[in-house]
Structures are given as structure tokens and as C-alpha cells.
Amino acid sequence: MKAESGSSAMFVQCQGCRKTLFATEFLASHKVCGTCGHHHRLTWRERVDATFDADTFCESASTLVSHDPLNFPEYAPKYGQAQAKTGSMDSVTIGTARLEGLPVSVAVSDFHFMGGSMGSVAGEKVTLALEEAANARIPAIVFCASGGARMQEGILSLMQMAKTTAAVERCQEAGVPFIAVFTDPTMAGVLASYASVADVILSEPRALVGFAGQRVAKQAGVHKAPKDFQSAEFAMRSGMIDRIVPRKDLRPTLATLCRTLGGRLLHGAAHG
């Protein structure tokens, strides 16, 4: 079976090294292979559980759905299938939570919902999460997992890049830190908008991180790329991200960033 299907089987196979792993150990390590260190993709729920204080996540705007503005071929059934498969209305889930006691505004993109693509709903939710951070004067933490803008919503998807980037400016103006965490994959329209203008950019190891998707790049005639082209390691070497952080270290790393960059916000705020 595949490691991502989350059934109650006793064993799972690592998608990196193909070794057979005990399901209990695999889940306890939040789906990181104990042998090769491969970081398997998480659902938004698994991400929240792996990162924030237990039972502190409070979801908002959970009922937002797209209107299929272009009546795009095959979009409506695909959208319905993704909702049925994931139990979510769209690719991004937002809310507030606590991280080692500190209040934070959170957005988590889930690759399992149409490749985490950003259409009207994802753009609106990321914007709401950033605005909430600015208004409530708490740090914003966004987990990216996306192939880019959602083609099926055409030009409106493109506009989400400007909308979410504008919301980052609200955080900057309010003096609240915005931390982006790149997970596999963080691409195209998401990378080229709010994600790349975060105050701090962390990435999970070996996440795919890049501007032009492979099929689009090939179409545009890109050749002779280095072996680790469009990886987190390539982006790190190029100076585009701050740190590559293994999943087990994300929680304390994020907490340190909130206590330092967001330290000024904590005076008078309840936490602990």
C-alpha cells in the first residue's frame, strides 16, 4: 500500500527508499521515513496536529466554495471529487491556534485537494489569515503545498497572487511576523506571490520549490538543469530561503521565531 492512504494497515512502504516501515512508527514520526528521511506529504489535519498545541486549532471560513466562474471543462466534477476525497471544501484551511502557548494565525495548504492549487477560495483564505494576523497582532504561519494557481478559474486565479501579496503588506505595516513554510511542492503562482515575500522562509527537506512547472518549462525550452534543480536545497543555495528544517524540528523552530520576531507583540497578550 501507499504511505499516504492512512489506513489501519500494519505496514507502509516509503515512497523515497521503498523500504517497508511499521505504520505506528511512521505515523508517530509524522510520516517521515526512519530509514531515508523522506518527508511524505501531510493532510492539513495531520499538519495541524504535528505543529500546534493539541486541541487549540480553531478553524474559520470553512464553508467557502468556488463558483467555477468560467464554467471550465471538467472542473465541477473534479472539484466535487476532491471535496469528497478530502472532506474539505477547498485546498486551504485557515484558523487560529497556539504554538507553545503563543497565539498564531494559520493557513495550511493541502496538496491532496487538486494539487493544493490556488483559486478564488485559497486566495481569499490566505488573505483572511494574513489580515487576521495583522488585525489581532499575532504572527502568521502559512504552510505552502501547491502546484501553483488553479488554471480552471483562469484570470481570477492569477489575481489571487496580487491579492495575497497585498495582504502580506498589511502584516508588514502592522509589524507582525509572517513565516512561510515550504513543503512539497511549493511552485509557480504560490511561490511567485505571498510565499516569497514572507519575513522568514523555512522549507522541509527536498521539497520541490520552483517557478515554472516541469511540463511548462519543457514547453518553454528549458534544458540543462542541475540535478537538484527546483529543490529546497537548490533554493537554499541560491539564497532564496532561510533554513531547511526537518519536520520534527519545525514546531520549536516556529516557536522561536514567534518569540523573537513576534516578541514585541507578547507584552500584554495572554499566553502560556
Add this chain to the structure above:
Amino acid sequence: MAKTYKEWMQPLRELEEGIANLESLAAGESGDKAAEIAETIRRFRQRRDNYIETLFSRLGPWERVLLARAEQRPYTLDYVSRIFSEFLELAGDRAAADDHAIVGGPALFQGRPVIALGHQKGRNLTERTDRNYAMAKPEGYRKAIRLFRMAERFRMPVLTFVDTPAADPGVESESRGISEAIASSMLEMVRLTVPVVSVVIGEGGSGGALGIAVANRVLMLEHSIYSVIPPEGCAAILWRAPEKGPQAAAALQLTAQTALELGVVEQVIPEPFGGAHRDYDEAAAGVRDAIALHLSQLDAMSPESLKADRYDKFRRLGSFSHQDLAAVSVTS
């Protein structure tokens, strides 16, 4: 369906050639013969105009893509030379290079200082290579950021001209942060407290276009396109068949009219009869008048409300509502 602009325009080109031949013939004649040729020319011109009218009355999405990309169309510098009484191009991002895919500098618009910048395409192989097909690299967006900051400092409105297939997807652009450069350019535009007007004059190609188009007013020429992804790229991803660009163009609805209906642009600027490429002066006059109109409206706003207006413009864009998951009917 015509695959290329050349193929599509072949009948029109033949008519134009016929007219040109008759005109040179008429030059050497006089009297009845000359009158006869003049009459034939008149009929040919009528036929040409009828042909153009028919052609443009039923433009499909793919024809619009061909038209928006046509190398006969006026490019940014063609508008700049007609719209501004003075313009001085400034170069370089002050970090690595000067990207020729984006040009810009201070200009005078109807006597008033502005910053003008835009993507620049090339007309022959040498120019196209030099301009990298108007696919800007990180240095292009960083040059734009320099110019935006200059506009803010000297309180000059910003006018941008959008005409790019996409940002440069190459390995070097990736390693120098093409995504970061586009995002930072958008962020810089968000911060501006001066009026910003963008005009899509040809191809509005995804993030590469939007990177210089976060404006208070976004205008599109009648036959320009604005798209989240090039139709060929969309076809490559959806159907693994880049040759299905025409189908993808139809699905993406990348026309000025759709952008207007969705609230993405504020105005569609009409083009001269038969397209902007048939009369550069008339096309530029249309763009100039539209810019003047929108600038005069923006002039009434305070610096802070200009910034808020831009935020609100993009904040509104999207198509969604609230619905319970239980109410979703799943079809498979």
C-alpha cells in the same frame, strides 16, 4: 482553424498585395485607363474592408491569441514614443544586470512627469534574442522596483505597459530568484501612494505580466489577452498535449471582454479598424486618452486612499460563496 498568424492572415495579405500592384500600375497610366484602375482599386479596398469586418466580427479565442502575439502589433516603445513628449530610458537593477525585456524611465505625459515602464518585444531575430522574447528575468523586475521607488519619492504617477508571454523560466532566473522578484515587484506596487495605471497592450502572460500590473486601474486593448497560464502550457498540464492550445484558449477565456466582466480590468480600449497594428497612431491615441481619463479620476484621491483603493480592487477579486459540505452533491 489557422495555426499561425501568417496562415490566418494569408487571404488578407493577398488582397493587400493586389491593391499595391494596382496602385503601382495606376501610377503609369492616365485618362480612361487610370479611371478604370482607380475603380478597380476602390472595389478591392471595399472587398478588403469587408473581409476585415467579417474576420473581426467572429474572432475566436485562438484568433485573439494570434492577434495579441502578432509581431506587427505596436510594442511598448511604439506607444511610449507616441504618448510621451519626453522619455529617457534608465537601465539596470543596481545588483546584477540590465534586463532588456523590461524598459522604463521618467517621461512627460501631457506635460506632467510620470514613470513609464513596460515589457518590450523584438521584431527580428536579433532584437527578439536581445529582448528575450519579452520574458523578463529577476533583474527586469528589480529594475521595475527601482523605478516604482523613484516614482514614490518624486510623487510621479506610474504607467505600465504589459506585453509578455511569461516571465523567464530558465535555470539562471530560477537561481537568481525569479519568483521572489515578481512577488517583491507586486509588493512594491501595493505600497505606492501615487496613481498607478497599467495597460495590457498585447500578451498578459501570467505572473510575468501581473508583476508590473498591480494598478489602481488596469486597462486592456480590445485584442489583447490576459491569462493565468499560456494556453499551450495549460494544454500541456491538463491534457499533456501542448498542441491543443486552441482548445485551452477557449476554456481559459483569456479575452479582454471576460476580464472586464470579472472585474479584473476597468476598461477595454477599442482598437483601430482591423487591429492596433493597422494604425499605430490611432492605437496610441486611444491608449493616451484612456490613461488621461483614469489619471484625472485618480488625481482626486489622497495618497493614502490611492493605496487603499488598490488594495480594495484586488481584495474584491474572486468568485466564491459559503456552502456546507453536506450540501455538496458529488458527481463522479
